[in-house]
Amino acid sequence: xxxxxxxxxxxxxxxxxxxxxxxxxxxxxxxxxxxxxxxxxxxxxxxxxxxxxxxxxxxxxxxxxxxxxxxxxxxxxxxxxxxxxxxxxxxxxxxxxxxxxxxxxxxxxxxxxxxxxxxxxxxxx
Amino acid sequence: xxxxxxxxxxxxxxxxxxxxxxxxxxxxxxxxxxxxxxxxxxxxxxxxxxxxxxxxxxxxxxxxxxxxxxxxxxxxxxxxxxxxxxxxxxxxxxxxxxxxxxxxxxxxxxxxxxxxxxxxxxxxxxxxxxxxxxxxxxxxxxxxxxxxxxxxxxxxxxxxxxxxxxxxxxxxxxxxxxxxxxxxxxxxxxxxxxxxxxxxxxxxxxxxxxxxxxxxxxxxxxxxxxxxxxxxxxxxxxxxxxxxxxxxxxxxxxxxxxxxxxxxxxxxxxxxxxxxxxxxxxxxxxxxxxxxxxxxxxxxxxxxxxxxxxxxxxxxxxxxxxxxxxxxxxxxxxxxxxxxxxxxxxxxxxxxxxxxxxxxxxxxxxxxxxxxxxxxxxxxxxxxxxxxxxxxxxxxxxxxxxxxxxxxxxxxxxxxxxxxxxxx
Numbered sequence: 001x002x003x004x005x006x007x008x009x010x011x012x013x014x015x016x017x018x019x020x021x022x023x024x025x026x027x028x029x030x031x032x033x034x035x036x037x038x039x040x041x042x043x044x045x046x047x048x049x050x051x052x053x054x055x056x057x058x059x060x061x062x063x064x065x066x067x068x069x070x071x072x073x074x075x076x077x078x079x080x081x082x083x084x085x086x087x088x089x090x091x092x093x094x095x096x097x098x099x100x101x102x103x104x105x106x107x108x109x110x111x112x113x114x115x116x117x118x119x120x121x122x123x124x125x
Numbered sequence: 126x127x128x129x130x131x132x133x134x135x136x137x138x139x140x141x142x143x144x145x146x147x148x149x150x151x152x153x154x155x156x157x158x159x160x161x162x163x164x165x166x167x168x169x170x171x172x173x174x175x176x177x178x179x180x181x182x183x184x185x186x187x188x189x190x191x192x193x194x195x196x197x198x199x200x201x202x203x204x205x206x207x208x209x210x211x212x213x214x215x216x217x218x219x220x221x222x223x224x225x226x227x228x229x230x231x232x233x234x235x236x237x238x239x240x241x242x243x244x245x246x247x248x249x250x251x252x253x254x255x256x257x258x259x260x261x262x263x264x265x266x267x268x269x270x271x272x273x274x275x276x277x278x279x280x281x282x283x284x285x286x287x288x289x290x291x292x293x294x295x296x297x298x299x300x301x302x303x304x305x306x307x308x309x310x311x312x313x314x315x316x317x318x319x320x321x322x323x324x325x326x327x328x329x330x331x332x333x334x335x336x337x338x339x340x341x342x343x344x345x346x347x348x349x350x351x352x353x354x355x356x357x358x359x360x361x362x363x364x365x366x367x368x369x370x371x372x373x374x375x376x377x378x379x380x381x382x383x384x385x386x387x388x389x390x391x392x393x394x395x396x397x398x399x400x401x402x403x404x405x406x407x408x409x410x411x412x413x414x415x416x417x418x419x420x421x422x423x424x425x426x427x428x429x430x431x432x433x434x435x436x437x438x439x440x441x442x443x444x445x446x447x448x449x450x451x452x453x454x455x456x457x458x459x460x461x462x463x464x465x466x467x468x469x470x471x472x473x474x475x476x477x478x479x480x481x482x483x484x485x486x487x488x489x490x491x492x493x494x495x496x497x498x499x500x501x502x503x504x505x506x507x508x509x510x511x512x513x514x515x516x517x518x519x520x521x522x523x524x525x526x527x528x529x530x531x532x533x534x535x536x537x538x539x540x541x542x543x544x545x546x547x548x549x
Contacts, residue, residue: 004491005546036487037504037517060517062487063547107487 004098005063012067017074022056027122031059031114033106038065042114044076046122052076052084057111064096064104069111071095081119087112135435135526142435142443144529150175150431151527161497164532169314169342169476169523170501172367181427182369182420193419194393194410208419211426212409215374218429219359220350225382227375227409228422232341233263235360235375236308238412239337240267242385243358243377245275248305252277255304255334257291258284258513259313262506264339264360268308280304289316289465289514296325300332307336311343311354315507315519316466317448317473319347326355341365345525346444346475348437351376363421368428372421375412382409389414435526445470447524450533451477458540459484460548465519476523478505484547486520492546493539498532 025043032039040059047053055076057069072095076084092108093099100108137143148154151173156163165173191204209223216223229235244267248254254268258281272279280302283292291313300307307329312319322338329336337358343349345366351359358381363372377385387394387405391414397404405411432440449470455462455477464479480486486502493500501521504511511517522536 002546005488010547010549035503037508037511038487039517062485062518064487104487104491 004100006097008097009063009067012070013063016057016066016070018056018070019058020056021058022054025056027118029114029118029121031110031117033061033065033110036062036107038062038107038110040065040069040110040114042069042111042118044115044118044122046081050081052079052081061110062104062107064100065107065110068092068096068108069114072111072115076115081122084115084119087116136439140439142439142526144443144527147435147527148529150177152176154527158497159494161495162535164496164498164535166522166524166528166532166536167499167501168345168525168528169365169521171364171370172345172525173527174367174369175428175431177431178367178369178424178427182424185420185423190420193417204419208417208422211419211422214426214429215422216376218433219344219361219376220352221376222379224408225376225379227377227382227412228417229373229375229412230371230418231373232339232360232362232365233373235373236263236337236339237267238375238385238388239308239358239360239377240271241388242412243335243381244268244271244306246384246386248272248275248277250276253280253302253304254278255280255282255299255302255307257282257309257313259289259291259310259316259507259510260308261310261314261339261341262508264308264310264337265509278302282309284510284513286513288467289510290318290467291316291320293321293325296328300328300334303332304334307334309336309338311338311340311349311359312346312474312476313466313507314342314476315478315505315510315521317342317476317478318466319343319472319474322354322356330355342475345432345440347441357381363425363428366425366428366432368424369421371418372425374425379408382412383407385412387411387414391415393417432526440526441474443526444475444524444528445473447528447533448473448475448477450530451522451524451536454533454537455479455540458537459489459544465514475525476521478519478521480516480519484543486518488547489520489540489543492543493536495542496535496539498535498539500536 022043026046028043030041038061043056045054055073135146153173189203191201193205193208213223216226326336335357338356340359340361344361359376364370394411394414395403396406461481462479490502503518
């Protein structure tokens, strides 16, 4: 059994959840790791009360960046923007079920960081 | 003068470079990072340093150190002599006159000097600068900046969408745009292919343009005689030759250097300074503002000595043999591999980049690291080329005089590990 490339991570990498685009996203944000070329687009649908109602992402990247983003998107629906703003590295590690070393931490955090940037850019209403 | 060793020190009985003998000159190769043997296959990013280079730097710093070009005392003269002798040694290595070799902090600095000095003076509104789509960022962004500043146009020699190979047969048509300068890599840091510079230079010159060459991936891996390339500017990096991280150089003909303005000003590049103006030094010195990197240049000369002891023909022969094995055996280890560049190892220098739709380059690098195999994963500072090929990242294996069949065996074993994990 491989610690890093566990069954769950490979499943999410090979068949990511919530992969695609939304019909009418409230906000859409690109995220990149400039040193590796990992690239995703995160789309969120946010209701008037400031809760995430739907989510989708697309892009290309390594197993860690794709799986962590896929796992994250499964958790986002129903969360408030403030709840998502408060998420950090430990939350992503918990989702992945492993502790990713410094060489891959930017891969693991790409999905969360892009989501948080998307939220920052969401127009106030 | 460096103590030289007989060529047989580094060769086998058949006269070929013996990488096992070469390894003894590079102490780091005997270390065990993370408790694993080191299979260093990332020399295209930075070459490993030999004991010889480190000793040369120690000898200079501990016994001859002073600020070059300044001291009226004996030690100061020793430092000046060491610096200028090292410049001359490096110039001889590249078959150019020492008076035409500008010593700089890096190849990036050298390529910026071409764009910001020659480019700013010679490129105007509506003029064309021609580069390849495969360009390393250091030979692309300086031109993007100048072109934006003077409202000129940047045009591109395209690449094959599948293999990434630069389509040199398109050059003739693009030269009808009458570019002022054409910037190309001698050896692409992603494709590994050796550009046919003599033919390119003839075409470029016939169209009235100058040719600027990024030689970073060429100088340590194959014989390089700059005048024979036909280049007008030739840039190279010290650390990719096994010298220090700081250091690089730019060669240009004396008359071209004479008409170029310095982009950095300060001490050591002047002839006369008054409060409101200054007269600049002539020759290479006008581009070397501030205290020169004497220790880095001494290291570069020592690296040249060692490379010449190995023999540049012998190095290229050895590396082609290693690359040929990589090209032949990759598909068996990684069944869906997509190899960039030519399948003919003899047309390459130093490296092979590839991708797999099943295993991302980062995951390959991570899994290879478990066997102590160090490769590069990413876009290798050539993002536009990767976009063109619709790849987010590639894995790059690069070889050196110290690369052995054991290193490649470990590489292939690691690639099979990765395939076993991901192909399910």
